Amino acid sequence: MISVSDALSHLFDLVTATEVEAVPLRQAAGRVLARVVVATRTQPPFAASSMDGYALRQTEVEPDAMFKVIGEAAAGHRFDGVVKAGQAVRIFTGAPVPEGADFVVIQEDTTRRGDLIMLGHDIGPKTNIRPAGGDFHTGDTMDAPRLLRPADIALLASMNVATVPVYTKPRVAIIATGDELVQPGEVPNPDQIIASNTYGLAALLEQHGAQCRMIPIARDTVPSLTQAFTMAQDADLILWNGMNLELWFEQFISNLGDIPSATLTEGVEPISIGEGEYEGKPNPHAWMGLDNALIYVDNIAAAFAEHDPDNAATYAANAESYKQEIRDTITPLRDRIAQIPEDQRWLVTCEGAFSYLARDFGMKELYLWPMNADQTGTPQQVRKVIDSVRDNDIPVVFCESTVNTSPAKQVARETGAAYGGVLYVDSLSTAEGPVPSYLDLLRVTSQTVADGLDAGLK
Numbered sequence: 509m510i511s512v513s514d515a516l517s518h519l520f521d522l523v524t525a526t527e528v529e530a531v532p533l534r535q536a537a538g539r540v541l542a543r544v545v546v547a548t549r550t551q552p553p554f555a556a557s558s559m560d561g562y563a564l565r566q567t568e569v570e571p572d573a574m575f576k577v578i579g580e581a582a583a584g585h586r587f588d589g590v591v592k593a594g595q596a597v598r599i600f601t602g603a604p605v606p607e608g609a610d611f612v613v614i615q616e617d618t619t620r621r622g623d624l625i626m627l628g629h630d631i632g633p634k635t636n637i638r639p640a641g642g643d644f645h646t647g648d649t650m651d652a653p654r655l656l657r658p659a660d661i662a663l664l665a666s667m668n669v670a671t672v673p674v675y676t677k678p679r680v681a682i683i684a685t686g687d688e689l690v691q692p693g694e695v696p697n698p699d700q701i702i703a704s705n706t707y708g709l710a711a712l713l714e715q716h717g718a719q720c721r722m723i724p725i726a727r728d729t730v731p732s733l734t735q736a737f738t739m740a741q742d743a744d745l746i747l748w749n750g751m752n753l754e755l756w757f758e759q760f761i762s763n764l765g766d767i768p769s770a771t772l773t774e775g776v777e778p779i780s781i782g783e784g785e786y787e788g789k790p791n792p793h794a795w796m797g798l799d800n801a802l803i804y805v806d807n808i809a810a811a812f813a814e815h816d817p818d819n820a821a822t823y824a825a826n827a828e829s830y831k832q833e834i835r836d837t838i839t840p841l842r843d844r845i846a847q848i849p850e851d852q853r854w855l856v857t858c859e860g861a862f863s864y865l866a867r868d869f870g871m872k873e874l875y876l877w878p879m880n881a882d883q884t885g886t887p888q889q890v891r892k893v894i895d896s897v898r899d900n901d902i903p904v905v906f907c908e909s910t911v912n913t914s915p916a917k918q919v920a921r922e923t924g925a926a927y928g929g930v931l932y933v934d935s936l937s938t939a940e941g942p943v944p945s946y947l948d949l950l951r952v953t954s955q956t957v958a959d960g961l962d963a964g965l966k
Contacts, residue, residue: 539674541655552642554604555604560615561614569613571629576623577624586606588606592608597609610637650663681723686726746768748770752789770814795864798839801950838954854873854904858876902925926963
């Protein structure tokens with residue numbers, strides 16, 4: 509037996525950094541800048557008006573002062589003369605400030621009759637001029653590495669950079685396994701669920717700069733799994749959930765060649781399944797809840813950094829940003845649930861897939877079946893939950909999106925508890941649905957629990 513750190517070290521010793529490629533500026537958004545880029549011009553290249561108005565001498569600015577308009581300057585069309593005492597040039601935003609002028613009076617602060625203008629009484633000290641080089645100068649640089657955001661693309665364009673050196677995208681193959689899974693859009697059998705984690709994981713990885721390939725679902729047979737791993741041979745990194753969610757994976761490690769992998773549940777304190785066929789094994793639904801979500805993100809960033817050390821800082825920054833989004837979304841809901849009296853703080857669901865969420869929110873847990881193997885619920889299971897809800901005066905019950913809600917609604921009817929609605933754990937929706945992303949899944953589930961508890965106590 510070796511430590512986790514040693515195991516990861518062995519895996520990532522097989523990894524080399526991705527290569528650098530030059531791409532057109534239009535294709536650089538979302539890529540990681542590989543080398544420092546140097547500005548080839550000064551921006552603005554000249555003192556430019558920031559407002560529509562009149563260019564004149566600042567020393568002559570006073571209420572009711574009059575000036576003769578001697579010409580016009582527009583963006584792309586400068587005034588070639590010199591502004592002298594008592595003179596002004598009509599100027600538009602972006603136009604070069606003519607020689608002799610050092611102040612632009614906005615047009616709203618003037619009155620014009622023919623070729624004469626008169627200044628108003630409320631002209632402030634602001635010159636309304638963008639100085640040459642106010643943004644950057646020739647030779648200024650954009651540092652690397654950095655994930656290129658829209659603002660960076662605009663800056664590169666203004667630096668007159670048409671081709672951008674970026675790292676090639678890490679390629680990640682994502683494999684879902686299990687006879688119980690079908691793809692979104694397919695019709696599951698009564699004992700199947702929709703494969704959703706792979707889609708959420710792909711979106712998360714792509715947000716951090718990876719290029720993902722979705723491998724078809726591998727069934728619980730040696731030939732199917734062998735085929736899936738053969739299809740993943742050109743991946744740079746494979747990420748596993750762990751906790752026996754991929755029961756067959758270990759026997760195929762030898763087929764992965766030099767492709768490294770990482771387990772996203774490393775560092776998660778497991779909760780054992782309390783009953784049924786898998787009693788004593790770790791509950792694999794560790795992605796639910798705030799604390800574990802942060803661990804998942806850290807593990808993804810660490811795996812990327814080990815695989816691509818030159819961009820470690822970028823991955824770390826992206827991870828911290830995403831973790832803060834999760835905190836900002838979930839922490840208020842967790843705090844809200846914490847205000848509910850402890851004896852009423854129960855999470856009653858169809859499936860024991862929310863154990864980590866219950867632990868995270870300081871709730872006691874009750875469910876019809878421990879794992880999603882029986883979607884109808886036996887009379888004994890339903891009766892047990894009904895009795896527990898009555899004995900503990902539990903105000904609300906919920907169900908999970910991929911299973912039959914009838915047993916949960918029966919519990920609600922027979923006990924007088926409220927039915928709080930559907931929670932999400934295994935399935936993402938389409939972009940137009942309630943949980944199109946992992947963060948939405950956490951938010952909607954937590955919000956539903958909080959709202960249900962509040963309503964049940966009224």
